[in-house]
Amino acid sequence: MIIDAIRNGIVIDHIAAGKAMELYQILGLGDLDCSVAILKNVTSGKLGRKDIIKIDRELHLDWDVIGYVDPNITVNIIKDGVRLEKRQLKLPETITGVIHCKNPRCITSVEQELPQVFKLTDREKRVYRCLYCETKAEK
Amino acid sequence: MENVRSLIDILELSVEEIDSLVELGTKILDDPAAYAHKCDGKILATLFFEPSTRTRLSFESAMLGLGGQVLGFSEAQSSSAAKGESVADTVRTVSCYADIIAMRHPKEGAPLVAAMNSLVPVINAGDGGHNHPTQTLTDLLTIHHEKGRFEDLTIGFCGDLKFGRTVHSLISAMSRYKGVRVVLVSPEELKLPSYVKQDVLGRAGIPYVQTTDLEAVMPELDILYMTRVQRERFFNEEDYLRLKDSYILTPEKLQNARPDLSILHPLPRVNEISVAVDADPRAAYFRQVRYGRFIRMALIMMLLGIQ
Numbered sequence: 001m002i003i004d005a006i007r008n009g010i011v012i013d014h015i016a017a018g019k020a021m022e023l024y025q026i027l028g029l030g031d032l033d034c035s036v037a038i039l040k041n042v043t044s045g046k047l048g049r050k051d052i053i054k055i056d057r058e059l060h061l062d063w064d065v066i067g068y069v070d071p072n073i074t075v076n077i078i079k080d081g082v083r084l085e086k087r088q089l090k091l092p093e094t095i096t097g098v099i100h101c102k103n104p105r106c107i108t109s110v111e112q113e114l115p116q117v118f119k120l121t122d123r124e125k126r127v128y129r130c131l132y133c134e135t136k137a138e139k
Numbered sequence: 140m141e142n143v144r145s146l147i148d149i150l151e152l153s154v155e156e157i158d159s160l161v162e163l164g165t166k167i168l169d170d171p172a173a174y175a176h177k178c179d180g181k182i183l184a185t186l187f188f189e190p191s192t193r194t195r196l197s198f199e200s201a202m203l204g205l206g207g208q209v210l211g212f213s214e215a216q217s218s219s220a221a222k223g224e225s226v227a228d229t230v231r232t233v234s235c236y237a238d239i240i241a242m243r244h245p246k247e248g249a250p251l252v253a254a255m256n257s258l259v260p261v262i263n264a265g266d267g268g269h270n271h272p273t274q275t276l277t278d279l280l281t282i283h284h285e286k287g288r289f290e291d292l293t294i295g296f297c298g299d300l301k302f303g304r305t306v307h308s309l310i311s312a313m314s315r316y317k318g319v320r321v322v323l324v325s326p327e328e329l330k331l332p333s334y335v336k337q338d339v340l341g342r343a344g345i346p347y348v349q350t351t352d353l354e355a356v357m358p359e360l361d362i363l364y365m366t367r368v369q370r371e372r373f374f375n376e377e378d379y380l381r382l383k384d385s386y387i388l389t390p391e392k393l394q395n396a397r398p399d400l401s402i403l404h405p406l407p408r409v410n411e412i413s414v415a416v417d418a419d420p421r422a423a424y425f426r427q428v429r430y431g432r433f434i435r436m437a438l439i440m441m442l443l444g445i446q
Contacts (some may be wrong), residue, residue, distance in 0.1 A: 060189020105267045107246040111225050133269055
Protein backbone atom coordinates (compact mmCIF):
# COMPACT_ATOMS: atom_id res chain seq x y z
CA MET A 1 0.00 0.00 0.00
CA ILE A 2 1.46 3.35 -0.99
CA ILE A 3 0.64 6.64 0.67
CA ASP A 4 2.27 9.72 -0.83
CA ALA A 5 5.01 11.37 1.17
CA ILE A 6 3.99 14.78 2.43
CA ARG A 7 5.92 17.99 1.72
CA ASN A 8 4.65 20.21 4.51
CA GLY A 9 2.86 18.65 7.43
CA ILE A 10 3.03 16.26 10.33
CA VAL A 11 3.58 12.53 10.68
CA ILE A 12 2.42 11.04 13.96
CA ASP A 13 4.34 7.79 14.19
CA HIS A 14 4.64 4.83 16.58
CA ILE A 15 1.01 5.05 17.69
CA ALA A 16 0.07 1.87 19.51
CA ALA A 17 -1.89 -0.33 17.09
CA GLY A 18 -5.59 0.45 17.36
CA LYS A 19 -5.16 3.90 18.93
CA ALA A 20 -5.11 6.00 15.73
CA MET A 21 -8.86 6.62 15.59
CA GLU A 22 -8.95 7.69 19.25
CA LEU A 23 -6.18 10.19 18.54
CA TYR A 24 -7.89 11.31 15.32
CA GLN A 25 -11.05 12.12 17.22
CA ILE A 26 -9.46 13.65 20.28
CA LEU A 27 -7.33 16.00 18.12
CA GLY A 28 -10.37 16.94 16.02
CA LEU A 29 -8.60 15.95 12.78
CA GLY A 30 -11.97 15.28 11.17
CA ASP A 31 -12.50 19.05 11.06
CA LEU A 32 -9.44 19.66 8.85
CA ASP A 33 -9.95 20.31 5.12
CA CYS A 34 -6.54 18.91 4.11
CA SER A 35 -5.61 15.28 3.40
CA VAL A 36 -5.28 13.14 6.50
CA ALA A 37 -4.13 9.53 6.12
CA ILE A 38 -4.65 6.94 8.84
CA LEU A 39 -2.54 3.82 8.51
CA LYS A 40 -3.51 0.98 10.78
CA ASN A 41 -1.58 -2.14 11.73
CA VAL A 42 1.59 -1.15 9.92
CA THR A 43 4.50 -3.54 10.49
CA SER A 44 6.99 -2.05 12.92
CA GLY A 45 10.41 -3.30 14.01
CA LYS A 46 9.98 -1.56 17.38
CA LEU A 47 6.32 -2.26 18.17
CA GLY A 48 5.43 -5.26 16.00
CA ARG A 49 2.34 -3.40 14.76
CA LYS A 50 1.68 0.31 14.91
CA ASP A 51 -0.63 3.01 13.59
CA ILE A 52 0.47 6.17 11.77
CA ILE A 53 -1.35 9.41 11.00
CA LYS A 54 -0.14 11.72 8.23
CA ILE A 55 -1.49 15.26 8.04
CA ASP A 56 -0.80 17.16 4.85
CA ARG A 57 -0.66 20.60 6.41
CA GLU A 58 1.35 22.55 8.98
CA LEU A 59 -0.69 23.06 12.13
CA HIS A 60 -0.37 23.42 15.85
CA LEU A 61 -1.09 20.23 17.77
CA ASP A 62 -1.54 19.85 21.51
CA TRP A 63 1.51 17.73 22.45
CA ASP A 64 0.02 17.04 25.89
CA VAL A 65 -3.06 15.45 24.36
CA ILE A 66 -0.95 13.22 22.13
CA GLY A 67 1.34 12.30 25.02
CA TYR A 68 -1.69 11.43 27.12
CA VAL A 69 -3.11 9.08 24.47
CA ASP A 70 0.23 7.33 24.04
CA PRO A 71 3.56 8.63 25.41
CA ASN A 72 5.52 6.38 23.05
CA ILE A 73 4.38 8.31 20.00
CA THR A 74 6.91 10.27 17.95
CA VAL A 75 5.89 13.30 15.93
CA ASN A 76 7.80 14.32 12.80
CA ILE A 77 7.38 17.85 11.49
CA ILE A 78 7.97 17.91 7.74
CA LYS A 79 8.95 21.11 5.89
CA ASP A 80 9.69 21.19 2.15
CA GLY A 81 9.85 17.41 2.11
CA VAL A 82 12.51 17.30 4.83
CA ARG A 83 12.07 16.30 8.47
CA LEU A 84 12.52 19.54 10.38
CA GLU A 85 11.93 18.17 13.87
CA LYS A 86 11.41 14.82 15.56
CA ARG A 87 9.57 15.12 18.85
CA GLN A 88 9.48 12.35 21.43
CA LEU A 89 6.40 12.72 23.60
CA LYS A 90 5.88 11.99 27.27
CA LEU A 91 2.97 11.78 29.68
CA PRO A 92 1.95 15.35 30.55
CA GLU A 93 1.77 16.41 34.21
CA THR A 94 -1.71 17.85 33.66
CA ILE A 95 -4.24 17.58 30.90
CA THR A 96 -7.08 20.02 30.33
CA GLY A 97 -10.32 19.66 28.43
CA VAL A 98 -9.77 16.08 27.23
CA ILE A 99 -11.10 13.80 29.95
CA HIS A 100 -14.34 14.55 31.76
CA CYS A 101 -14.84 13.72 35.41
CA LYS A 102 -17.57 11.13 35.86
CA ASN A 103 -17.96 11.58 39.61
CA PRO A 104 -21.50 12.92 40.16
CA ARG A 105 -20.34 14.41 43.45
CA CYS A 106 -17.57 16.48 41.78
CA ILE A 107 -18.02 20.26 41.63
CA THR A 108 -17.58 20.03 37.82
CA SER A 109 -20.86 18.10 37.65
CA VAL A 110 -22.78 21.23 38.63
CA GLU A 111 -20.45 24.01 37.50
CA GLN A 112 -19.92 23.00 33.92
CA GLU A 113 -17.93 26.07 32.91
CA LEU A 114 -15.02 24.92 35.10
CA PRO A 115 -12.09 23.58 33.07
CA GLN A 116 -11.82 19.79 33.23
CA VAL A 117 -8.29 19.37 34.57
CA PHE A 118 -6.65 16.04 35.36
CA LYS A 119 -3.25 15.60 36.97
CA LEU A 120 -0.80 12.73 36.67
CA THR A 121 -0.55 10.99 40.05
CA ASP A 122 1.24 7.77 39.10
CA ARG A 123 3.53 7.91 36.06
CA GLU A 124 4.33 4.21 36.16
CA LYS A 125 0.69 3.13 36.10
CA ARG A 126 -0.38 6.15 34.00
CA VAL A 127 -2.98 7.22 36.54
CA TYR A 128 -4.65 10.61 36.12
CA ARG A 129 -6.97 12.05 38.75
CA CYS A 130 -9.44 14.92 38.63
CA LEU A 131 -7.85 18.11 39.99
CA TYR A 132 -10.95 18.86 42.04
CA CYS A 133 -12.25 15.57 43.46
CA GLU A 134 -9.26 13.24 42.72
CA THR A 135 -11.44 10.65 41.02
CA LYS A 136 -9.38 8.38 38.80
CA ALA A 137 -9.78 9.01 35.06
CA GLU A 138 -11.40 6.23 33.11
CA LYS A 139 -9.84 5.49 29.73
CA MET B 140 -4.71 33.02 43.93
CA GLU B 141 -0.93 32.99 44.17
CA ASN B 142 0.76 34.21 47.35
CA VAL B 143 -2.30 33.29 49.42
CA ARG B 144 -1.93 30.10 51.45
CA SER B 145 -5.08 28.01 51.78
CA LEU B 146 -5.66 24.54 53.24
CA ILE B 147 -7.63 22.16 51.07
CA ASP B 148 -5.97 18.79 51.73
CA ILE B 149 -4.10 17.71 54.88
CA LEU B 150 -1.16 16.52 52.74
CA GLU B 151 -0.47 20.13 51.71
CA LEU B 152 1.02 20.52 55.18
CA SER B 153 4.53 19.21 55.71
CA VAL B 154 5.32 17.13 58.78
CA GLU B 155 7.18 20.17 60.15
CA GLU B 156 4.14 22.42 59.61
CA ILE B 157 1.85 19.90 61.33
CA ASP B 158 4.32 19.72 64.23
CA SER B 159 4.35 23.50 64.56
CA LEU B 160 0.53 23.67 64.37
CA VAL B 161 0.25 21.02 67.07
CA GLU B 162 2.80 22.92 69.16
CA LEU B 163 0.90 26.19 68.73
CA GLY B 164 -2.46 24.49 69.41
CA THR B 165 -1.03 23.10 72.65
CA LYS B 166 0.29 26.53 73.70
CA ILE B 167 -3.13 28.10 73.08
CA LEU B 168 -4.80 25.28 75.01
CA ASP B 169 -2.44 25.86 77.94
CA ASP B 170 -2.92 29.64 78.02
CA PRO B 171 -5.91 30.81 75.93
CA ALA B 172 -5.81 34.32 77.42
CA ALA B 173 -2.42 34.96 75.83
CA TYR B 174 -4.00 34.53 72.40
CA ALA B 175 -7.32 36.30 73.04
CA HIS B 176 -6.41 39.37 70.94
CA LYS B 177 -4.24 37.82 68.22
CA CYS B 178 -6.93 38.34 65.59
CA ASP B 179 -8.38 41.64 66.74
CA GLY B 180 -9.92 43.38 63.73
CA LYS B 181 -9.89 40.22 61.57
CA ILE B 182 -13.00 38.63 60.10
CA LEU B 183 -13.66 34.96 59.41
CA ALA B 184 -16.38 34.11 56.86
CA THR B 185 -17.98 30.71 57.38
CA LEU B 186 -19.53 29.68 54.06
CA PHE B 187 -21.47 26.52 54.80
CA PHE B 188 -23.33 25.34 51.71
CA GLU B 189 -24.60 22.40 53.75
CA PRO B 190 -25.34 22.36 57.46
CA SER B 191 -22.67 21.20 59.89
CA THR B 192 -23.34 22.79 63.21
CA ARG B 193 -20.38 21.35 65.06
CA THR B 194 -17.70 22.25 62.50
CA ARG B 195 -19.14 25.72 61.89
CA LEU B 196 -19.41 26.52 65.59
CA SER B 197 -15.88 25.22 66.14
CA PHE B 198 -14.51 27.62 63.50
CA GLU B 199 -16.58 30.51 64.83
CA SER B 200 -15.59 29.78 68.41
CA ALA B 201 -11.94 29.59 67.32
CA MET B 202 -12.04 33.01 65.65
CA LEU B 203 -13.95 34.59 68.53
CA GLY B 204 -11.41 33.09 70.93
CA LEU B 205 -8.67 34.91 69.02
CA GLY B 206 -10.49 38.24 69.27
CA GLY B 207 -11.74 38.23 65.67
CA GLN B 208 -15.26 38.43 64.32
CA VAL B 209 -17.34 36.11 62.14
CA LEU B 210 -19.94 36.36 59.40
CA GLY B 211 -21.40 33.86 56.98
CA PHE B 212 -24.25 31.49 56.25
CA SER B 213 -25.08 28.00 57.44
CA GLU B 214 -26.90 26.51 54.44
CA ALA B 215 -26.96 27.08 50.69
CA GLN B 216 -30.56 28.29 50.77
CA SER B 217 -29.51 31.40 52.65
CA SER B 218 -26.73 32.21 50.16
CA SER B 219 -26.70 33.45 46.59
CA ALA B 220 -25.91 29.87 45.53
CA ALA B 221 -29.69 29.42 45.71
CA LYS B 222 -29.89 31.93 42.82
CA GLY B 223 -27.38 29.92 40.83
CA GLU B 224 -24.20 31.86 41.62
CA SER B 225 -20.97 29.92 41.09
CA VAL B 226 -18.58 29.09 43.92
CA ALA B 227 -15.93 31.24 42.24
CA ASP B 228 -18.18 34.32 42.15
CA THR B 229 -19.37 33.83 45.73
CA VAL B 230 -15.80 33.64 46.94
CA ARG B 231 -14.59 36.58 44.85
CA THR B 232 -17.28 38.62 46.61
CA VAL B 233 -16.84 37.28 50.13
CA SER B 234 -13.05 37.64 49.99
CA CYS B 235 -13.67 41.41 49.78
CA TYR B 236 -15.52 41.26 53.12
CA ALA B 237 -13.39 38.84 55.16
CA ASP B 238 -9.75 38.10 55.96
CA ILE B 239 -10.12 34.31 55.89
CA ILE B 240 -12.80 31.86 54.75
CA ALA B 241 -13.88 28.46 56.06
CA MET B 242 -16.00 26.62 53.49
CA ARG B 243 -18.08 23.48 53.62
CA HIS B 244 -19.70 22.32 50.40
CA PRO B 245 -21.48 19.10 49.39
CA LYS B 246 -19.60 18.95 46.08
CA GLU B 247 -16.07 17.54 46.06
CA GLY B 248 -13.45 20.07 44.98
CA ALA B 249 -15.58 23.17 45.65
CA PRO B 250 -13.14 24.55 48.27
CA LEU B 251 -10.29 24.15 45.77
CA VAL B 252 -12.26 26.20 43.23
CA ALA B 253 -12.80 28.74 46.00
CA ALA B 254 -9.10 28.87 46.85
CA MET B 255 -8.22 29.38 43.18
CA ASN B 256 -10.44 32.47 43.09
CA SER B 257 -10.08 33.95 46.56
CA LEU B 258 -8.10 36.99 47.62
CA VAL B 259 -7.81 35.54 51.14
CA PRO B 260 -6.96 32.09 52.58
CA VAL B 261 -9.62 29.40 52.24
CA ILE B 262 -9.89 26.52 54.70
CA ASN B 263 -11.69 23.41 53.51
CA ALA B 264 -14.24 22.60 56.22
CA GLY B 265 -15.36 19.46 54.39
CA ASP B 266 -16.22 18.82 50.74
CA GLY B 267 -18.60 15.90 50.37
CA GLY B 268 -16.87 12.61 51.04
CA HIS B 269 -13.53 14.01 49.90
CA ASN B 270 -11.36 16.05 52.31
CA HIS B 271 -11.82 17.44 55.79
CA PRO B 272 -8.33 18.55 56.83
CA THR B 273 -9.29 20.31 60.06
CA GLN B 274 -10.89 17.09 61.33
CA THR B 275 -7.56 15.38 60.68
CA LEU B 276 -5.69 18.19 62.44
CA THR B 277 -8.10 17.77 65.34
CA ASP B 278 -7.38 14.03 65.40
CA LEU B 279 -3.64 14.72 65.30
CA LEU B 280 -3.71 17.22 68.16
CA THR B 281 -5.82 14.73 70.13
CA ILE B 282 -3.36 11.90 69.49
CA HIS B 283 -0.40 14.09 70.40
CA HIS B 284 -2.04 15.38 73.55
CA GLU B 285 -3.24 11.96 74.66
CA LYS B 286 -0.11 9.98 73.79
CA GLY B 287 2.61 12.64 73.74
CA ARG B 288 3.94 11.49 70.37
CA PHE B 289 3.04 10.44 66.82
CA GLU B 290 5.72 7.78 66.44
CA ASP B 291 5.56 4.12 67.54
CA LEU B 292 1.78 3.88 67.87
CA THR B 293 -0.62 1.09 66.93
CA ILE B 294 -3.83 2.66 65.68
CA GLY B 295 -7.01 0.67 65.23
CA PHE B 296 -9.64 2.00 62.85
CA CYS B 297 -13.04 0.44 63.35
CA GLY B 298 -16.34 0.62 61.45
CA ASP B 299 -16.89 2.06 58.01
CA LEU B 300 -13.39 2.16 56.54
CA LYS B 301 -14.62 2.23 52.96
CA PHE B 302 -16.46 5.53 52.87
CA GLY B 303 -15.03 7.19 55.97
CA ARG B 304 -13.04 10.16 54.71
CA THR B 305 -11.75 10.95 58.20
CA VAL B 306 -10.19 7.49 58.30
CA HIS B 307 -8.48 7.90 54.92
CA SER B 308 -7.10 11.33 55.82
CA LEU B 309 -5.83 10.27 59.23
CA ILE B 310 -4.16 7.19 57.74
CA SER B 311 -2.45 9.45 55.17
CA ALA B 312 -1.29 11.87 57.84
CA MET B 313 -0.07 9.18 60.26
CA SER B 314 1.70 7.21 57.52
CA ARG B 315 4.40 9.90 57.56
CA TYR B 316 5.56 8.98 61.08
CA LYS B 317 7.98 6.23 62.09
CA GLY B 318 6.91 3.10 63.89
CA VAL B 319 3.21 3.51 63.13
CA ARG B 320 1.21 0.30 62.77
CA VAL B 321 -2.38 0.15 61.56
CA VAL B 322 -5.12 -2.33 62.47
CA LEU B 323 -8.18 -2.20 60.22
CA VAL B 324 -11.38 -3.56 61.78
CA SER B 325 -14.46 -3.62 59.58
CA PRO B 326 -17.08 -5.86 58.01
CA GLU B 327 -16.06 -7.28 54.61
CA GLU B 328 -18.45 -4.85 52.92
CA LEU B 329 -16.76 -1.79 54.40
CA LYS B 330 -13.06 -2.65 54.15
CA LEU B 331 -10.49 0.05 53.47
CA PRO B 332 -10.33 0.65 49.68
CA SER B 333 -7.37 -1.02 48.00
CA TYR B 334 -6.06 2.29 46.63
CA VAL B 335 -5.58 3.57 50.20
CA LYS B 336 -3.84 0.33 51.13
CA GLN B 337 -1.59 0.43 48.09
CA ASP B 338 -1.01 4.15 47.56
CA VAL B 339 -0.77 5.21 51.19
CA LEU B 340 0.09 2.30 53.48
CA GLY B 341 2.01 0.30 50.89
CA ARG B 342 4.01 3.25 49.60
CA ALA B 343 4.92 4.39 53.12
CA GLY B 344 5.81 0.85 54.19
CA ILE B 345 3.33 0.96 57.09
CA PRO B 346 2.54 -2.54 58.41
CA TYR B 347 -1.19 -3.23 58.67
CA VAL B 348 -3.57 -6.05 59.44
CA GLN B 349 -7.21 -6.43 58.46
CA THR B 350 -9.72 -8.18 60.64
CA THR B 351 -13.44 -8.38 61.33
CA ASP B 352 -12.95 -9.07 65.04
CA LEU B 353 -12.52 -5.98 67.22
CA GLU B 354 -12.13 -7.79 70.53
CA ALA B 355 -9.34 -10.00 69.21
CA VAL B 356 -7.11 -7.04 68.36
CA MET B 357 -8.14 -4.77 71.24
CA PRO B 358 -5.10 -5.56 73.49
CA GLU B 359 -2.71 -4.39 70.75
CA LEU B 360 -4.11 -0.89 70.37
CA ASP B 361 -2.73 2.42 71.62
CA ILE B 362 -5.53 4.29 69.85
CA LEU B 363 -8.96 3.14 68.74
CA TYR B 364 -10.59 5.36 66.12
CA MET B 365 -14.27 4.50 65.93
CA THR B 366 -16.57 5.34 63.04
CA ARG B 367 -20.21 4.64 62.40
CA VAL B 368 -21.45 1.68 60.35
CA GLN B 369 -24.31 3.28 58.47
CA ARG B 370 -27.42 1.37 57.46
CA GLU B 371 -27.48 2.99 54.01
CA ARG B 372 -24.07 1.53 53.11
CA PHE B 373 -25.46 -2.01 53.00
CA PHE B 374 -27.20 -3.60 50.07
CA ASN B 375 -29.60 -5.48 52.28
CA GLU B 376 -31.07 -5.03 55.71
CA GLU B 377 -30.15 -8.56 56.80
CA ASP B 378 -26.41 -7.92 56.46
CA TYR B 379 -26.73 -4.66 58.33
CA LEU B 380 -28.62 -6.23 61.21
CA ARG B 381 -26.16 -9.12 61.35
CA LEU B 382 -23.14 -6.87 61.53
CA LYS B 383 -24.10 -3.68 63.27
CA ASP B 384 -23.64 -4.91 66.85
CA SER B 385 -20.14 -6.26 66.15
CA TYR B 386 -18.92 -2.71 65.75
CA ILE B 387 -20.61 -1.12 68.73
CA LEU B 388 -18.08 -0.34 71.43
CA THR B 389 -19.21 -1.38 74.90
CA PRO B 390 -17.45 -1.64 78.31
CA GLU B 391 -17.37 -5.43 77.81
CA LYS B 392 -15.40 -5.12 74.58
CA LEU B 393 -12.90 -2.88 76.39
CA GLN B 394 -12.09 -5.46 79.05
CA ASN B 395 -8.89 -6.54 77.32
CA ALA B 396 -7.88 -3.07 76.20
CA ARG B 397 -4.74 -1.36 77.45
CA PRO B 398 -5.17 0.95 80.44
CA ASP B 399 -3.71 3.82 78.41
CA LEU B 400 -5.84 3.28 75.29
CA SER B 401 -7.35 6.45 73.77
CA ILE B 402 -10.74 6.14 72.09
CA LEU B 403 -11.36 8.70 69.35
CA HIS B 404 -14.43 9.38 67.22
CA PRO B 405 -14.98 12.20 64.70
CA LEU B 406 -18.59 12.57 65.95
CA PRO B 407 -21.52 12.75 65.69
CA ARG B 408 -21.99 9.44 67.41
CA VAL B 409 -25.20 7.58 66.87
CA ASN B 410 -24.95 4.21 68.59
CA GLU B 411 -21.49 2.92 67.68
CA ILE B 412 -20.12 3.77 71.12
CA SER B 413 -22.32 2.83 74.01
CA VAL B 414 -22.99 5.77 76.36
CA ALA B 415 -21.71 3.50 79.12
CA VAL B 416 -18.20 4.02 77.67
CA ASP B 417 -18.39 7.80 78.13
CA ALA B 418 -17.41 7.61 81.79
CA ASP B 419 -14.28 5.58 81.00
CA PRO B 420 -11.23 7.88 81.20
CA ARG B 421 -9.98 6.27 77.98
CA ALA B 422 -12.90 7.84 76.08
CA ALA B 423 -11.20 10.84 74.45
CA TYR B 424 -13.90 11.83 71.96
CA PHE B 425 -15.33 14.76 73.86
CA ARG B 426 -11.84 16.03 74.68
CA GLN B 427 -11.24 15.68 70.94
CA VAL B 428 -14.00 18.24 70.27
CA ARG B 429 -12.23 20.68 72.56
CA TYR B 430 -8.90 20.11 70.81
CA GLY B 431 -10.65 20.86 67.52
CA ARG B 432 -11.24 24.45 68.58
CA PHE B 433 -7.59 24.98 69.57
CA ILE B 434 -6.10 23.49 66.43
CA ARG B 435 -8.44 25.66 64.32
CA MET B 436 -7.21 28.69 66.27
CA ALA B 437 -3.63 27.67 65.45
CA LEU B 438 -4.50 27.15 61.79
CA ILE B 439 -6.24 30.53 61.47
CA MET B 440 -3.17 32.20 62.96
CA MET B 441 -0.83 30.32 60.65
CA LEU B 442 -2.77 31.13 57.47
CA LEU B 443 -3.11 34.79 58.48
CA GLY B 444 0.63 34.93 59.19
CA ILE B 445 0.09 35.95 62.81
CA GLN B 446 2.87 35.05 65.25
